[in-house]
Amino acid sequence: MVTKDDIIQKAHDLGFEDVGFTSADPFDSQRKILAERHREYAWTKAGGLDLDAGTDPKNILPEARSIIVLMEVYFRKAFPRRMEPFFGRCYLDDDRMTKDGLAIRIKAFRSYLMENGIASKVPFNIPHRLAAGRAGMGTFGKNCLFYSNKVARKSSWVLPVAFVVDAEFEPGVPTLEVGCPDWCRNACLTACPTGALQGPRKIDPRRCISFLTYFGRGLTPLELREPMGLWIYGCDRCQNVCPRNAPWLSAALEPNEKAAEKAPYFDPVKLLHMDRKYFEERIWPHMFYMSSEDIWRWKMNVARAMGNSTDEGYVPELILAFGEDGDERVRGMIAWALGRIGGRAARKALEGFRASSAGVVMEEVERALSV
Template sequence: MVVSSSQLVPLIRQWARELGFSQIGIAGVDLASAEPGLAQWLAAGFHGDMQYMAAHGMRRARPAELVPGTVSVITARMDYLPRDTPAGWQAVEFERLARPSEGVVSVYARGRDYHKVLRARLQKLSDRIAEALGPFGHRVFTDSAPVLEAELASRSGQGWRGKHTLVLSREAGSMFFLGEIYVDMPLEPTEPVTAHCGSCQACMDICPTGAIVAPHRVDARRCISYLTIEHAGPIPLALRSLMGNRIYGCDDCQLICPWNKFAQVSSLPDFDQRAGLSGQQLAALFGWDEATFLRLTEGGPIRRIGHERWLRNIAVALGNALRVADAAQAASLRAALQARLAHPSPLVVEHVHWALAQQPP
């Protein structure tokens, strides 16, 4: 099959839809205008413990340095709401947050690890392109290297950067994953779209820890997603009580966003909710031993934080639940916490002691 460059992008879009992708865009590789903002964000220390971000420096904004020979970037969007997501799903999620003794895992993390899903399908898409054109230089990325994926996505028309820094689409809100294929062939860039946040700052107002310090600027060190996933050490004392019952990630800025009334369900079963990760009591989750944790998180994104951080996160949530519990609930929560006082990890034990010190009304 011989395909001209003008025919290629429509074909890529067709193949991508067949593979479960929702949208394809094309970006150029000149991201120089994004470099000052990236440098300022790093200089402010907003990346926290994510030293890989500083280590790669400006290579994040220079695709042709990261992968020599790159002249275009194919960007891909994949919606991830589970197939059985009900109408009014945002209200359902807010109700979970209002039940202090229930553990809340971010919607995206309740199914299969998106890294695995997107990477495999982006590679299949690359293979289809190679079948049509012959061998070509390319590299697939899914949140897996120093790539400014939100910048590339917005430049290629996937959406605009919301004030929470996530990409927003008028057709799909922000409940989607992004992936990229760096390619060594010139493709005509797709047009960016205009921003539609206006004066709305609902995401900034709702952030439990005030991590969105200004429009389009997030201090990761205060972000619950960072604290529960990327951060390896003790959770700062001042932020623990603000985390509520969020034990892996945080969706608040997306739940409140008006554009997410247009969020789309996934066409793939991969992102359906797994049993055991939704609607579970904190005490039950805290009782998982490491073997159970590994078994129930196999193939999912939660496994990457390990059992120790899992227990750390839940201990904080148990302390927050204890603070508002009635007498009967308090006894149950204390019993769950006390069962971990002899845990071999000082990190876990310190958070358990903090949680036990929280007093019910």
């Protein structure tokens, strides 16, 4: 029978920086939270993610005896500076669709377990961070993120991957508490631009910029446009301001070549003008929460980010895109963005848009002209 030490060694050989073990007992605290806050999480079920089922590992593997957690540092190398202000870092080297990185290592680990007579499952819906906390691998931040107690200078730039297995291993000592220093005056709660963080370890996911960028319905409400800033897909603000992450943010990291290669395709100007083919070939394989039916949301987010950049260099691109795109949510946001950037060229364009605008778009054009 394979031992814990064998497993730890294998995980390290595969590039995982920390390994923990916990029981396959149900995550009762998570089930309780999901029940109490069912309104905030209803969208997950509607989207096919059954978080309730994930609170009992035996729903996933009836013979479950333990959970092995492998810690991946997703921000091990430096991401391109031109991407970081617009995209959450966890999406900049995400191989869940391309399966050419982490997925290969997860598969290799599962094969190793199988060769040693251990069945495993790596479900999406299990509370991976909670499993890592129960395995004693780190603590939580008031921003609801998980902070490693060993790797990446004890930061939150980690992705715990939980393997439900049918073998019994001695569990680690849980560290489920909040590990924030007393002197931090809740920097994350204060910095959250949309008020998604409503208290320590209390988030309304529906107000989180990450959620809004990929699942927000319709034209982004006026009061959220400025707070959403430059984010096009995801948001790292509550991690960027956290003093627990400062040591890793100050580290000299070698560049992430894989992310650097795709960076040109994620240039906001290219995203603003992209067609379905470009989206499906260049964008979707890396950031897949929105389908090609939702290209309008990508473009709306890009237009809003351009507006918030206040960069006049984007004005000609926004004007061009207004003529290219018939979607009123995109055109409405372009009008808003031109109003936000301001200047003579933007104003002249907005005046010209009146002739071809109606309804919501006309409202946005008039509002932009009144700024």
